[in-house]
Amino acid sequence: MNGGDGGDVAAAPEGPPPPLDWKFSQVFGERTAGEEVQEVDIISAIEFDKSGDHLATGDRGGRVVLFERTDKKEHGGNRKDLEKTDYPISRHPEFRYKTEFQSHEPEFDYLKSLEIEEKINKIRWCQTSNGALFLLSSNDKTIKFWKVQEKKIxxxxxxxxxTSNSKATGNGNVGSSTVTSNPKLHLANGGCTDKDKSYTSLSNALSFPSGSIPSLRLxxxxxxxxxxxxxxxxxxxAHAHDYHINSISNNSDGETFISADDLRINLWNLxxxxxxxNIVDVKxxxxxxxxxxxxxxxxxxNHCHTLAYSSSKGSIRLIDLRQSALCxxxxKLFEEHEAPGSRSFFTEIIASxxxxxxGRDGRYILSRDYMTLKLWDINMDSGPVSTFQVHEHLRPKLCDLYENDSIFDKFECCLSGDSKRVATGSYSNLFRVFGCNPGSTEATTLEASKNPMRRQVQTPSRPSRSLSSITRAVRRGGESNTPGVGVDANGxxxxxxxxxxxLAWHPTENSIACAAANSLYMYYA
Incomplete structure (x- = not known):
C-alpha cells in the first residue's frame, strides 16, 4: 500500500484472534436428572468425515450411529443469493440422526480364554463413492469395513x-389364472415338456391337495x-493383533490403512x-x-509414506515407509526432557x-498426556512449540487418582481445521479450548450441557473400567472408592x-462434538 509520500507503509502485525464465543447447538440422547446410564450406551468414539457433513459415533455396545448435516440442504439455497451477501451467514451446523447398525458383537477367544468386548474403540471415515458412505470401525481385536448406502424398497x-373375481372350482382346477404363452413348461426337477402334455405332468409335479385351492397370484x-x-x-x-487395538488410521492414498496395538503397527490394504x-514391532x-x-x-x-506413533514414555516417532519395509x-523423534530433580513415582505414568x-496441513502434531496438551512442529524436534496445562490443578491429588485408576484415563484431543485452536476433555464433563497463535491467551473451559458456560457438575454416573492388559504396569487391589467431588484452583x-x-472438531468450521456418557453434545462459535 502506498502512503501519501509515495513510500511503502508496513502493515501492522496481526495479533492473535479473539477468544471464540461458544454456544450450545444440539444434543442427542440427553439424560433426565437422576437417569441411570446403561453401560452399553456410553459413547466410546466420535469422528467427523472430511467434508464435515457426516458424523459417526460408536458405543460400548458395539453400535455405530451416523448423523448427517441438514442445514446445508435446507438453507443451501441459490448460489447467486449467497454470493450477494458480503458477510458469512451466521447459521450454525445442524445434524440429524441418519441410521445406526450393529458393528461388533461380544466374542470369546477360546485359545486364550479371553472375552473380547464389543466396545467400539475407533471409527475412521473412508472416501465416499457413488453416493455411498464407507467407514472403518474397530474393537479390541477386529476391524470392519462398512458400506452405507440408500437402497430402493x-x-x-x-x-x-x-382376488375378488377369482374362484377355485371344486375339482381342483383354477377358475381364473394367467397361463404362460411359452410352449414349454419347466418342471421342478429341471425337465420340460410340450404344452399339450404339460397339464397332467404339472399337476403331478405340484401335487395339489384335493378340494378347493386358493388362486395362484403373481x-x-x-x-x-x-x-x-x-x-x-x-x-x-481379524487375527492380526495379539494385544488390544488402540488406533486405526486411513492413508491419504485412499487404498491402505494402519492398525496399532501396544507392540505392533500393521499396514492393510482395504x-x-x-x-x-507388520511395519513397526517394538516387542x-x-x-x-x-x-x-x-x-x-x-x-x-497428505504424505502417504509418513506416519507418527506415540509411546507410553511420552515420545512421538515420525517414520518414513520409503526407508525400509520394517520401520x-x-x-524424527519428538520428546520433552524432564527437568532435573522433578522425577517422581508418577512421572512415567502421567507422561504417557x-x-x-x-493438523489438517500436516505440519503440526497435537499430543495429549494426562496433565497437558502439547503442540509439535514436525520441522522442529527440539521441543513442543506450545504446552497447554489441562490438569495441573490435579497434581496434589495424583495419589488418589492412582488409587482409583483415574490416572490411567485416556483423554483424546483435536485441532481446528485452521490449526489455530486445540481442544481436549477433562473431568466433570468439562472440556477446554486453547488458542495456538503466538501471544494468544485463549483458554476457555466449557461444560457438556445445554449451558456450556455453567461449569457445574452434573449428576454423576459410575464410570466403566477399561484398561489395557499391558499398558497398565501395576494394578493395586480391586475396585476402590471414588474420590468424590473437589474444587480446582479456579474454584x-x-x-x-x-x-x-x-471429542472431535469439525474439519472446516468452529464446531465441536463431544460425548458425555451416552449423550452427544454439539457446540459452535
Whole structure:
C-alpha cells in the first residue's frame, strides 16, 4: 500500500484472534436428572468425515450411529443469493440422526480364554463413492469395513389376477389364472415338456391337495419409490493383533490403512482382508525388557509414506515407509526432557501419551498426556512449540487418582481445521479450548450441557473400567472408592466419576462434538 509520500507503509502485525464465543447447538440422547446410564450406551468414539457433513459415533455396545448435516440442504439455497451477501451467514451446523447398525458383537477367544468386548474403540471415515458412505470401525481385536448406502424398497403394485373375481372350482382346477404363452413348461426337477402334455405332468409335479385351492397370484408390476439406508459389512480384518487395538488410521492414498496395538503397527490394504504387513514391532526378545508400549498412531494427512506413533514414555516417532519395509528406525523423534530433580513415582505414568492428531496441513502434531496438551512442529524436534496445562490443578491429588485408576484415563484431543485452536476433555464433563497463535491467551473451559458456560457438575454416573492388559504396569487391589467431588484452583468443582474422553472438531468450521456418557453434545462459535 502506498502512503501519501509515495513510500511503502508496513502493515501492522496481526495479533492473535479473539477468544471464540461458544454456544450450545444440539444434543442427542440427553439424560433426565437422576437417569441411570446403561453401560452399553456410553459413547466410546466420535469422528467427523472430511467434508464435515457426516458424523459417526460408536458405543460400548458395539453400535455405530451416523448423523448427517441438514442445514446445508435446507438453507443451501441459490448460489447467486449467497454470493450477494458480503458477510458469512451466521447459521450454525445442524445434524440429524441418519441410521445406526450393529458393528461388533461380544466374542470369546477360546485359545486364550479371553472375552473380547464389543466396545467400539475407533471409527475412521473412508472416501465416499457413488453416493455411498464407507467407514472403518474397530474393537479390541477386529476391524470392519462398512458400506452405507440408500437402497430402493421394492413394492408390488399389481398382481396377476384380482382376488375378488377369482374362484377355485371344486375339482381342483383354477377358475381364473394367467397361463404362460411359452410352449414349454419347466418342471421342478429341471425337465420340460410340450404344452399339450404339460397339464397332467404339472399337476403331478405340484401335487395339489384335493378340494378347493386358493388362486395362484403373481406380481406383475413392482415399484420402488421409497428408499432405505442399508449398512453392509464389506470386509473383516481379524487375527492380526495379539494385544488390544488402540488406533486405526486411513492413508491419504485412499487404498491402505494402519492398525496399532501396544507392540505392533500393521499396514492393510482395504481390498485385502486376509493379509497385513507388520511395519513397526517394538516387542523385545524378552518381555521382561519391555520399557514402553505404543499408545496411538496416525498417518500424515497428505504424505502417504509418513506416519507418527506415540509411546507410553511420552515420545512421538515420525517414520518414513520409503526407508525400509520394517520401520524400526524413526526419521524424527519428538520428546520433552524432564527437568532435573522433578522425577517422581508418577512421572512415567502421567507422561504417557493417550492420543495424537495431525493438523489438517500436516505440519503440526497435537499430543495429549494426562496433565497437558502439547503442540509439535514436525520441522522442529527440539521441543513442543506450545504446552497447554489441562490438569495441573490435579497434581496434589495424583495419589488418589492412582488409587482409583483415574490416572490411567485416556483423554483424546483435536485441532481446528485452521490449526489455530486445540481442544481436549477433562473431568466433570468439562472440556477446554486453547488458542495456538503466538501471544494468544485463549483458554476457555466449557461444560457438556445445554449451558456450556455453567461449569457445574452434573449428576454423576459410575464410570466403566477399561484398561489395557499391558499398558497398565501395576494394578493395586480391586475396585476402590471414588474420590468424590473437589474444587480446582479456579474454584470450579470437579468429579472424577464423570469424564469427557471423546471429542472431535469439525474439519472446516468452529464446531465441536463431544460425548458425555451416552449423550452427544454439539457446540459452535
Amino acid at each position: 421394492k413394492k408390488v403394485a399389481e398382481m396377476s389376477m384380482d 406380481p406383475v408390476v413392482v415399484t420402488s419409490n421409497e428408499t432405505n439406508l442399508v449398512a453392509r459389512c464389506r470386509r473383516v480384518y 481390498e485385502v482382508s486376509n493379509q497385513s504387513f 523385545p526378545a524378552n518381555m521382561e525388557d519391555l520399557t514402553e508400549v505404543i499408545t496411538s498412531a496416525e498417518f500424515h494427512p 524400526d528406525k524413526h526419521s 501419551i493417550s492420543d495424537i492428531k495431525f 470450579n468443582s470437579f468429579d472424577f466419576t464423570t469424564k469427557l474422553l471423546h
